[in-house]
Amino acid sequence: MSLPERTGVDTIAPAVGFDLTAEQTAQLVQRAAARHWYACDHGQLTVREGSQNQLEAETPVLGVHDFGLVSPVLAEIPGSPLVPATPNTQHRWVRSEYMAGLNDESPTPGFVPYTLAVPRPWDHHQQEPRITPHYLGGLGAGECLKQATEAAWANLNVEDALAHWWYGHRRVTAMTPGPDLEPETCGVRYRFGALHSSLGEPVTVVMIEAPSGGRRLQALGGGYGHDIDGQRSALANAWWQWAMARELSDPQSSLYEGHGSGLPRYRVRNDYLRAARARNFRTLLDPLAHVQLLLDPDMAAHIGARWKQGTGPHSQAAPTRESEEIWRVVYTHQPGVSVVRLLVPRALKLPVGAFPATPQQFIESVPYPGW
Secondary structure, three states, X not given: OOOOOOOOOOOOXXXXXXXXXXXXXXXXXHHHHHHHHHOOOOOOOOEEEXXXXXXXXXXXXXXXXXHOOOOHHHHXXXXXXXXXXXXXXXXEEEEEEEEEOOOOOOXXXXXXXXXXXXXXXXXOOOOOOOOOOOOOOOEEEEOOHHHHHHHHHHHHHHHHHHHHHHOOOOOEEEEOOOOOOOOEEOOEEEEEEEEEOOOOOEEEEEEEEEEEOOEEEEEEEEEEOOOHHHHHHHHHHHHHHHHHHHHHOOXXXXXXXXXXXXXXXXXXXXXXXXXXXXXXXXXXXOHHHHHHHHHOHHHHHHHHHHHHHOEOOOOOOOOOOOOOEEEEEEEEEEOOEEEEEEEOOOOOOOOOOOOOOOOOOOOOOOOOOOO
């Protein structure tokens, strides 16, 4: 798709929407474009400057460390691109809504950090303190505010469930795919699994394995729900990851040209995991760097082992959508289109590898292979 050029709009990254049913294509494209466009700062957001202490004296705020995206100690490491954030640090904030549950119809006005509200904050304000890394989760679009909020809720629950499973806090239960999803065809193998997020929502995870350039390439994907829609979404997501990985197997891919230093250089041996581990994963600055890990044979072996080790009964948390602490940023709310971001402190995130949520998260584990 082609979007108008404007400061702050990423013209390289794809605006992605995926499913396996042709009848949903138009809607998916429209919502993907809406998320990509409206989540940028076009001047439609209410922004103010100040410290957490100053704002808390007059309104509810979500502090940087309250959100739990990144470990505070990372800012103290020599050479870190992050700067320490204290309650007295001066930075920008964005007007948001504090919701006591997903269906709260009378949310309380408040503020969240600018770098958590806008996916690409430094495209708009280069001098803004780098108190957090980029955050790409929790976005949703729909025809109305309720649809957009539900879509964002689904997005962050998928991320939470995948993170808990990958890092060993949850187990996946084998799932039989729906009747229109063949388990194996044309040399392609699928495995479907059921998860629940820590917020109590159902999530499907799919592992695919398909031939590519004389080898077999694996990929993972998640979808919201255990029904056929959730399964189809997870499968489409996995195929997108697979296709992006295949593209990165080409040293002449335009993805290497477009992402510059954010994406590690092409490696003939495909030893991306070893190279990243050698530098404590500090080279994983771009989400595509995680997709690139799928090219490493060691990662393929780890995916297979992780699936087997993590398969079995798992406990389901009680749904919390009616009581969860939620912060909502409304990018646009107009007839026919609404776009929001939900920030839920308790939900587990899948940050890029250079910025783990805890100091040992990626040193002791293998980063999640995907976006």
